[in-house]
Amino acid sequence: MTHPHLPVAQPDLGGNELAYVSQAIQEGWISSTGRFLTRFEADFARFCGTRHALACANGTVAIHLLLLGLGIGPGDEVIVPAFTYVASANAVTYTGARPVLVDSEPVTWNIDANKVEAAITPRTKAIMAVHLYGHPAPMTALLDIGRRHGILVIEDAAEAHGAKVEGKTVGGLGLAATFSFYGNKILTTGEGGMVTTNDDELAARMRQFRGQGMDPERRYWFPIVGYNYRMTNLAAALGCAQLERAGGLIAHRLRIARGYHDRLAPHADRLGLQLASEAPWASSVHWLSCIRVPAAKRDSLMAFLAEHQIETRPFFPPMHRLPMYSDPSFRQGRPLPVAEELGDTGINLPTYTALGEADLDRICQAVIAGLAR
Numbered sequence: 443m444t445h446p447h448l449p450v451a452q453p454d455l456g457g458n459e460l461a462y463v464s465q466a467i468q469e470g471w472i473s474s475t476g477r478f479l480t481r482f483e484a485d486f487a488r489f490c491g492t493r494h495a496l497a498c499a500n501g502t503v504a505i506h507l508l509l510l511g512l513g514i515g516p517g518d519e520v521i522v523p524a525f526t527y528v529a530s531a532n533a534v535t536y537t538g539a540r541p542v543l544v545d546s547e548p549v550t551w552n553i554d555a556n557k558v559e560a561a562i563t564p565r566t567k568a569i570m571a572v573h574l575y576g577h578p579a580p581m582t583a584l585l586d587i588g589r590r591h592g593i594l595v596i597e598d599a600a601e602a603h604g605a606k607v608e609g610k611t612v613g614g615l616g617l618a619a620t621f622s623f624y625g626n627k628i629l630t631t632g633e634g635g636m637v638t639t640n641d642d643e644l645a646a647r648m649r650q651f652r653g654q655g656m657d658p659e660r661r662y663w664f665p666i667v668g669y670n671y672r673m674t675n676l677a678a679a680l681g682c683a684q685l686e687r688a689g690g691l692i693a694h695r696l697r698i699a700r701g702y703h704d705r706l707a708p709h710a711d712r713l714g715l716q717l718a719s720e721a722p723w724a725s726s727v728h729w730l731s732c733i734r735v736p737a738a739k740r741d742s743l744m745a746f747l748a749e750h751q752i753e754t755r756p757f758f759p760p761m762h763r764l765p766m767y768s769d770p771s772f773r774q775g776r777p778l779p780v781a782e783e784l785g786d787t788g789i790n791l792p793t794y795t796a797l798g799e800a801d802l803d804r805i806c807q808a809v810i811a812g813l814a815r
């Protein structure tokens with residue numbers, strides 16, 4: 443019997459998505475103004491508990507916009523986890539500032555707060571907390587470090603819509619946060635991003651940068667070099683429909699994470715398997731369900747799963763293994779052993795609403811068989 447192909451990710455567009463996009467088209471508002479944009483920003487700000495939410499073209503430019511709004515540029519440093527998606531570091535590079543890479547911790551796979559202070563220099567302007575795979579970064583410890591050293595703390599929450607730290611939703615924990623709505627994210631607009639903040643002046647600066655730098659008091663007067671980083675009303679229409687169902691979309695991520703855990707945990711020790719764990723202070727939204735396996739077996743397990751029509755993805759390579767961040771100065775000459783180990787051992791498993799219990803059975807049986815070979 444041939445089994446259907448199971449992708450890593452698949453959007454769930456089963457609510458009002460089609461109706462809202464159709465309305466936007468019928469009403470003729472397809473560009474970067476319109477009622478869905480206004481509503482999406484207001485609804486997303488409420489979702490995060492912040493005063494402002496600025497929709498933009500994607501999660502990468504959301505970070506760039508935030509760094510521009512903070513005035514970060516040449517001569518500055520931003521602390522970033524070595525183990526992250528490349529956009530976190532690249533957005534720092536766009537501004538002319540330098541990302542300084544810090545190692546991760548092995549349990550939640552986020553930046554190791556105990557290693558952050560050693561990386562602070564007189565040039566450090568901000569710490570970027572990245573909430574990886576849906577598990578929040580150690581915000582309480584990072585905010586404490588930021589306060590003691592007079593350094594801003596920002597969140598890259600691209601992968602963690604709705605995750606919580608001590609009961610508080612990400613997006614409003616630091617000075618500002620950024621999100622991605624790429625097609626594989628928990629909430630999607632196809633391509634899209636958002637910046638959230640409670641800071642009125644920062645929001646105003648980012649709004650200006652987002653719209654070509656146009657003077658808010660004088661139309662078609664451009665006193666600064668700005669960008670076109672706007673979201674379309676069509677994308678926002680998708681976003682409104684997704685946000686209506688945020689609770690249900692997140693519940694499916696938790697169901698799938700639990701489904702993998704229940705099936706794989708009994709075999710973990712025997713097979714050298716490590717499952718995702720949640721810190722006591724955190725509520726993860728499990729954007730992608732993940733496992734870690736012995737490095738020597740990782741790629742062959744992925745090939746075995748592919749033969750069984752199960753798509754997987756390896757964990758992100760740590761930034762210092764990429765050509766542009768390989769110079770030891772990006773890590774202040776320090777080794778980053780945990781980030782390297784994560785990059786060598788992690789696998790993202792299929793995670794999306796339509797994944798049923800029989801699919802989870804099939805994937806887990808294949809994982810166990812593949813590792814036991």
Ligand SMILES: Cc1ncc(COP(=O)(O)O)c(C=O)c1O
Binds near residue numbers: 503598621624634
């Ligand atoms: C941690 C992280 N930061 C930033 C981004 C960039 O978002 P986008 O792909 O929407 O530009 C992503 C995702 O794709 C991400 O996972």
